[in-house]
Amino acid sequence: MVALLVLVSLTLISLDASGRGRSTLQGVRGAFNAVLAPVQSGIHAALRPVGNFFTGAVDYGRLQAENTLLRTELDQLRATEASAAFYQQQADQVLALQHLPFVAGIPKVTAQIINIGSSNFSASVTIDRGRSAGVLVGQPVVAAGGLAGSVVAVTAHTARVDLITDPRFVVGVSLPDHNTGSAAGQGPGDSVRVTVVPASAPVPKLHRGEILSTSGLQMELFPPGIPVGRIATVAVPPGELEPVATVTPFVNAARLGYVDVLLWSPQ
Amino acid sequence: MVPAVSPANAARLRIAAVLVCGIVMQTTFGTDLRIEGVAPDFMLLLAVAGGLAAGPGGGAFIGFSAGLLADLSLTATPLGVYALSWCLVGFAVGWARLNVLPEGRPVQPLVGLAATAGGLIVLLVVGALSGQGAFTAAGKAWLVRVGMVEAAWNAVLVIPVTALMRRAARGTRGADRLGRTDALVAG
Known part of the structure; x- marks a missing residue:
């Protein structure tokens, strides 16, 4: 199974780096980030105070x-x-x-x-x-x-x-x-x-x-x-x-x- | 009637949920936790924890999935660079856990440190082979800083995250095999 995963990774890298499958892969990335964006926005706002606290000052x-x-x-x-x-x-x-x-x-x-x-x-x-x-x-x-x-x-x-x-x-x-x-x-x-x-x-x-x-x-x-x-x-x-x-x-x-x-x- | 979910599939769903939480935390909270400008790498941490909890095969799959999520959330590197790197890290940690490393928490922070350093080297090699200059553009001093900060974070967080991953992976073949091996060693 490890060999298969490595093969899949190498295929993705070569498709993206060579530009042949770039538009499809960029579309997948775009869709992923579009789904993630609203979640990111809300969670980032909610957790910001914890992050601020972490940096050291109340x-x-x-x-x-x-x-x-x-x-x-x-x-x-x-x-x-x-x-x-x-x-x-x-x-x-x-x-x-x-x-x-x-x-x-x-x-x-x-x-x-x-x-x-x-x-x-x-x-x-x-x-x-x-x-x-x-x-x-x-x-x-x-x-x-x-x-x-x-x-x-x-x-x-x-x-x-x-x-x-x-x-x-x-x-x-x-x-x-x-x-x-x-x-x-x-x-x-x-x-x-x-x-x-x-x-x-x-x-x-x-x-x-x-x-x-x-x-x-x-x-x-x-x-x-x-x-x-x-x-x-x-x-x-x-x-x-x-x-x-x-x-x-x-x-x-x-x-x-x-x-x-x-x-x-x-x- | 809702069909029953097998233990292995239930474990896969739990692992997927942990990975999705990981990428959301990485892309939101991660940037607020920067030390000296360096953010922690939760996805690398999940690959390490995957190896410790699910052995080489499970570690490779969890590492691949964690890396693929990291790849999807980025645009600077070709898709697959992180997937390949973290897959190899998960496999290596899992192999070491099965064959070399003893069961127990005291050793986990050391594994976190070593695996993070090794993971960064793997990432640099994979990046260089795929023609990516982004990893080395900021210079050696930055790479050392990234390695130290990420390793420190992973050494601290590896115990709770491995415990979480072990719960999530319960029911998979790799986790069960590790459990049997530990029982044999203890017995």
Whole structure:
């Protein structure tokens, strides 16, 4: 029987990884999560106080809510600052200014996070809006601080969002001197790795504290100008010309309560 | 008239109920129990407890089912990665329980520690073979932290969860065989 179970597992892995049976398997996963979502929501709400107690403080829940509120306000201020910096950069690049779509003009759906993923090897959350609210796979998700992630799976009333720190998450970012970079999640934690996409432009000089925003190149999955994060470290790997930076995202997954799904698709 | 349910089928239903409770707890309460950012892995714990309560065959089946539920609740890895990993863990723990490990609770926390560490290694190997970089993307330090926290949780919870699984598995061939073996050793 063990051999049979191993065989079934290997068949499932190869079907999913090769993409041949992916749509069917994703449908099964979607149905499973659609059934689980209402139960998760209720049980999570009921057991939250026990979890809060576990973390060590009797009054932790109220303090956490207050703290979340204050941090959200701080994130909004940071987002304003980041947006201002981005607009300044855009003002310097006169050419594109007239044609860029901005987040402010994009319709969005506000959603509540109903489940923070419990996997130790991925960073994703479940939100309480799905296909019925117009949410589709691939749409960008933003929060008070900037880019939060993107939708990777949708059911009728819920959606799964891979956060910016998830190992599968990649987004193009604008770099100085007309360069473009690729920002990729590094798994649970709070940093994103940015590498320069080789181009004919001069190698960009990256500086600690610099703010990076989405590039929004043609067919890019994200609109331009969404603040991604602030550069924390910069290093040039031995034997290479282009620098590699670690970026601290503006959005902290641990503090997320609500997010906005941008009803946007690449033109 | 309601048809009578055989003891083995009743046990299967009880095990299924325990596994469903496990995945619901994992995907809801599990995230609130993070220590140093690491959540416990209740499904791995159920695979270990399955091996201890139902022997190699039962452990493999319980581990496979627990892993499949974990796979279904995730989207980052191909379906079957956790099912295969936890199936092997359940089988290995069950085999060790049948052939090497003595009956009794004192040894269970050690089994929980060792099986969790072994289970993570199996998961990394299966993940690497299926081309998944997600397990190693966060670096070695994170993996060590995950191993330590999950092992600590499983060492603490393995005694009550094994007791629960033993009650649920009563009536299956594997659990009965373990019971007979223990009686022979004791007698």
